[in-house]
Amino acid sequence: MRLKCPTDFRIIRLPCTGKVDIIHILRSFEKGADGVFVVGCMEGDCHFDQGNFRARKKVEQAAKILDQIGVGGERVRMYNLSAGEGPLFAEYAIEMDKLIRELGPSPLKIAKNKKANAA
Amino acid sequence: MIIAEKKPIEEIIEEIKDFQRILILGCNECVTVCEAGGKKEVEILASALRMYFINKGNEKKIDEKTLERQCDHEYLEEIRENIDDYDAIVSLACGVGVQFAAEKYLTTPLVPGVNTVCLGANEDRGLWTERCQACGSCVLAKTGGICPVSRCAKRVLNGPCGGSTNGKCELGKDVDCAWQLIIDRLRALGKLDDYEKVAPIKDWSTDRAGGPRTVTREDVKI
Numbered sequence: 001m002r003l004k005c006p007t008d009f010r011i012i013r014l015p016c017t018g019k020v021d022i023i024h025i026l027r028s029f030e031k032g033a034d035g036v037f038v039v040g041c042m043e044g045d046c047h048f049d050q051g052n053f054r055a056r057k058k059v060e061q062a063a064k065i066l067d068q069i070g071v072g073g074e075r076v077r078m079y080n081l082s083a084g085e086g087p088l089f090a091e092y093a094i095e096m097d098k099l100i101r102e103l104g105p106s107p108l109k110i111a112k113n114k115k116a117n118a119a
Numbered sequence: 120m121i122i123a124e125k126k127p128i129e130e131i132i133e134e135i136k137d138f139q140r141i142l143i144l145g146c147n148e149c150v151t152v153c154e155a156g157g158k159k160e161v162e163i164l165a166s167a168l169r170m171y172f173i174n175k176g177n178e179k180k181i182d183e184k185t186l187e188r189q190c191d192h193e194y195l196e197e198i199r200e201n202i203d204d205y206d207a208i209v210s211l212a213c214g215v216g217v218q219f220a221a222e223k224y225l226t227t228p229l230v231p232g233v234n235t236v237c238l239g240a241n242e243d244r245g246l247w248t249e250r251c252q253a254c255g256s257c258v259l260a261k262t263g264g265i266c267p268v269s270r271c272a273k274r275v276l277n278g279p280c281g282g283s284t285n286g287k288c289e290l291g292k293d294v295d296c297a298w299q300l301i302i303d304r305l306r307a308l309g310k311l312d313d314y315e316k317v318a319p320i321k322d323w324s325t326d327r328a329g330g331p332r333t334v335t336r337e338d339v340k341i
C-alpha cells in the first residue's frame with residue numbers, strides 16, 4: 001500500500017505508546033521539533049492493557065507544561081488507530097502537518113533565531 | 120514515606136528568574152516514589168525551564184542531578200566539587216533535604232521545588248494519604264493499628280466525637296472517621312473490649328509542641 005504522507009516528520013517507533021514519557025515530548029521540542037503527535041492503538045485494545053491510556057495522560061501533561069512555558073500545548077496531540085489502518089495514519093499525519101503549519105514554527109526556534117541574528 | 124507535591128512551575132520560575140546557572144537537584148527516595156522529585160521530575164522540570172527562558176530571550180544554564188538521598192551527608196557531598204558552578208539550586212527533595220543542603224552549602228541559595236505534604240502511603244495510583252504525624256509516642260498498639268493523631272481532625276484519643284456520622288467525619292463525606300475505622304478494626308481483631316479502656320492523657324511533649332525533636336543514639340555513635 002502506497003500512501004501520500006507528509007515527509008517532514010520523523011517517526012520514532014516504540015514497543016507501546018505506554019513507553020512515551022513527558023520528557024520525550026519535551027526533549028523533542030528542545031531539539032527543535034515544531035510539534036509532536038503520539039499514535040497509539042485504539043483505546044481498550046492495548047496489548048499491555050493500559051499503555052495508550054498512560055500515553056494520553058502523558059500527552060495531556062506535556063501539553064500543560066508546554067502551555068505554561070509559552071511553547072503551546074496545542075502542538076502536541078494523541079491519536080488512536082488500529083494497527084491495520086495505514087490510511088488513517090496518513091490522514092492523521094496530514095492533519096497534524098496542517099495544524100503545525102498553521103501554528104508556524106515553535107516559539108523556541110523563533111527565539112533562538114532572534115538571538116543568533118542579533119549576535 | 121514522606122509525601123510531596125510538585126510546586127507550580129510559575130512559582131519556581133519566579134524564584135529563579137534572577138539566577139543564571141541553576142542546578143535542579145532530585146532525590147532518589149521518598150519523592151521519587153511519590154513522583155514529585157525524582158530523576159524523571161528533575162528532567163522534566165529542567166527541560167521545561169530551559170525552554171521557558173530561551174523563549175523569554177534569557178537562556179540559562181540549567182543542569183540536572185539526582186542524589187541517592189538529600190538527607191545524608193555522604194550523598195550531599197557529591198555536589199561539593201561543582202557547587203560553585205551554580206548560582207542557585209532547586210531541590211526537589213522534601214523540606215528535610217532542602218534544609219540539609221542549605222546547611223551544607225551556606226552561600227548557595229536553595230529553592231524548594233516541591234511542597235512537602237505529610238507522612239503517608241500510596242493508597243492507589245495517583246492517591247497518597249496521610250498516616251502518621253510523627254507524634255513521638257506511638258499509640259497504634261491501643262487503637263487497632265489506626266492512628267487517631269493523624270487521621271482524626273481533632274486528634275481525640277477516646278473517640279469518636281459527636282460529629283461522626285455513618286462512618287464519616289464531620290469534615291466531609293469523603294473523610295473516614297478515624298474512630299469508626301478503629302472500632303471496626305478492633306472488632307475484626309476480636310478486641311472490642313479494648314475500646315472500653317479509657318486512654319490516659321497522652322504525652323505530647325514528644326510531639327511538635329515540645330519544639331524541634333532530636334534522636335540521640337549513643338549505641339550507634341562512633
Ligand code: SF4
Nearest residue numbers: 146148149190213216
Ligand atoms: S531528602 Fe527527603 S525525600 Fe529524600 S530520602 Fe531524605 S527524607 Fe526522603
Ligand code: SF4
Nearest residue numbers: 251252254257258266
Ligand atoms: S500515634 Fe503518633 S507515631 Fe503513631 S502513627 Fe500516629 S502520629 Fe504516628
